[in-house]
Amino acid sequence: MENYQVLIGLEMHCEISKTNSKVFSSAKNGYSEEANSFIRPLDMGFPGTLPVVNKKAVELALKASMILGCKQPEYMYFERKNYYYPDMPKNYQITQETKPIPVGIYGSLTYDFQGTKKTVRINNIHLEEDAASLDHYPGFSTVDYNRAGVPLLELVTEPDMHSAEEAVAFLETMRSIYQYAEISDADSRKGQIRCDVNVSIMDKDKDPTDPKNWGTKVEIKNVNSFGGVRDAINYEIERQIALKEDGKYDEMQQQTRRWDEDTFSTIYMRSKVDAIDYRYFVEPNIPKYRISEEWKESIRKSIPKLASERKEIYQSEYGLSEYDAKVLIKEKPVSDFYEETITLGANPKNAANWLTSVILGYLNKEEMEIKDLYLTPRMLVDIMDMVRDGKISSKQSKEVLNKVLEEKKEPKEIVKKLGLTQISDDKTIRDIVVKVLDEHPDLIEDHRKGKNTFDFFVGQVMKATRGQANPSLTAKIIQEEIDKR
């Protein structure tokens, strides 16, 4: 390994999940357990059906293109990629190659990798239709056309990553972008993200920016999880190094392989010379149309603050630790929840504590998502306000929160129901304190001698008030009363 450097390029396919219908048909764009329930005649290639472009899908594709700093085309075109496969009932896929210009070319993405900034150049990003999903059984296969025609973004990078971990960090960043920009749920469990990975190795001492020095490219098709991407890359690096060491590397042809999860290895599919000729041509049923500057501008304005930007704000403006900031931005709905509490007037640090220490723990334990919680940012702020105003103690507030989640009731109602109100009346507390001190003159002596009996007094007051005494007021009064004696 130490003698070589690795070049990795990615083709990341991500379904756009935030449109109502498919990219060229009016069938619902969604995930369903029931096969073939989201289909229209076009999705099955019936004769005489025609594609109609979903404007929202184009809008979201352009948004992704802008986020990646790509150049957008003046005119929108699509083209046909012709090949026969049972997952593609028309037997051509409507897609975009580099000519005519797809939704984006020549951008870049800078992302955090183990504390340093890495930049990956984007060759292009284009909009296309997804294929049907196939399931293979012994003796037969089934086709589910629900996925056929779902809008798909294909992102093609230059070979600018140098380790499996770098590649995965890039993918995680992209996933976060798709989620934050509300382009896609980017959920690989639903098969929304799939990758092709290009791996080659070259001698350590050579300049990796000069393509002449590059090794032979091996493409690994259809890797469907980030873990798979990491494992496939690592396997392929080792395989290629072994070929080098055995002196067989130069015989290796440029080729396509696939990642096999069962054998944990990449398996040869075809060499470059057997590459499929897709016989591209411009899709004649979709007239080219101009993308107006006004439209582009309104899309640009719709790009929300992305994760990296939010993290920066959380640390520098809200004074959160890097760790807490990272935890909060990991999922957009969590970050949105957090920001909503701040908009509602919450103290950023306190709100962050609530989320990181209590709420995320609860979600984790219950295997829930924040959007499914009964608790809203408003309710959380209500609870925080009650603590701030001394109406309930911070200890009580945790109980209130739990009851809100369990009983699905407003915090105020819970507080009322539990009879929880904090006693902040000086005289009431003072009477109890006097009584407690009167009963334990010996412990007052101990206190004066430096023994810690103070907490005992507090405990007794709490016991007498069923925890409702305002703790700081209680402490203050105990001290005053001891000093009087």
Add this chain to the structure above:
Amino acid sequence: MMEKGLVELHEALKKGTVTSKELVEESLKRSKEVQEKYNAFVTILEDAKEGSVTDDLLSGIPYGIKDNYSTKGILSTGSSNTLKDYVPFFTATAIENLSRHGAIPVNKTVLDEFGMGGTGTTGHTGIVKNPWDPTRMCAGSSAGSACAVAAGVYPYATGSDTGDSIRKPAAYCGIVGYKPTYGMISRYGLFPFASSLDHCGVLTRSVEDAAIVVDAMKGIDENDMTSWDSSDLHLYDSLGKDVKGMKVCTIKEICDSSMYPHASKELKAHLENFQKTLEHFKELGVEVEEVSVDSTLLNAEPSVYVVISCAEATSNMSNLTGIVFGPRASADNYIDMMKKYRTEGFSPLIKRRFIIGSYVLQAQNKNRYFYNAQRVRRLLVDRWKEIFKEYDAVVLPVGSGPAKKFNGDKDMIDKNTAVLEEHLQIGNFGGFPSITIPDGFINDLPVGINITGNCYEDSKVLNLAYALESTMPYKNQVAKEVK
């Protein structure tokens, strides 16, 4: 009654001198006779019912549908074995539109398989014979529609036109064939041949009827992105405008007899007849001039059509695998199933075109053939648009004479008359409105003249045709067999 035009039929229905039921019955009876003699239909809709008569000119009147239009619940074969049992579950927009106007379909007409042919001989149900002379072809691909309209089965039938598939059979059958500007009629539900060239249209026996029918078929469709809003355009209402002072041109390299020094008698007669027809235009006050177009450009035209249409066709018809629809072939695996279905289902002519289409799109050939064809297409269209700056229409003879005998293959192009035979395809390259009307007889067989104008100028083209038609005795003519 069925030999009459739409307006006359409508008036008779309104007056009650005939009922829709009687028209449908007559049309079905004529269908069977015509089927017997000329084999024009894939399906006769025996259970077709009369319709209510409204103020709509089409209401209650029978018509025919070319069998490459998808019709819900009705066999729609594209005249191909690959779809010989295909019953769609949706109807083409153009047909829906006609239904909304109360039109009554009585049959589905034979075409060259998927519209890919110009002879009317390649449909899976056999050849379509010309009602003027059954030893001759109707031309194609809208052969059954042209035959049936000419034979007086009904006043009109839908057609589709990728190269000249409406306008050539119209000429061979002595009737009117009109394809409007690309996108005026939605293609949703039309089985595609070459999407950038495919047009819906109609075959009728008069210009008036063509305008009435297309008025009903047209309209923007959310299912076809290439369709456009023509709601301001009323073709029938705009007929009858004075054409005096309009300017048309012919193209020397295509129709001047000096270009054909070895012309057959038939060709000579055809070109002379064409010149004679131009005189009618002049009598109407239409200026007729001759322009010249670079013959290198013109001679490239037939190849351009072959390359582009075959390329698009091979992709468009990739959906025909017999797996989701069509008669599924049995084999050990899906690849062999598809291969068997396609090998056995398609006629040799189509397979040849698929091979050409694949060849010209292959990476190593694409620039030489496909991209060059697209470039020449653009040059031709630009040249025509330049002509339209000065002229209201280009007027040319259709083909090199009357209908051809069956023993001769139209797909084998005679080099000398290739452009004369194929020039109507330029109308498809540019999406131009284009109409053929009958303009005389040669050896008792009808011949036609074509008028093509600039995009969106359908009314102009129809008015020129309407005026010219009025100077000749062929309006509403029905075929009479000549022996």
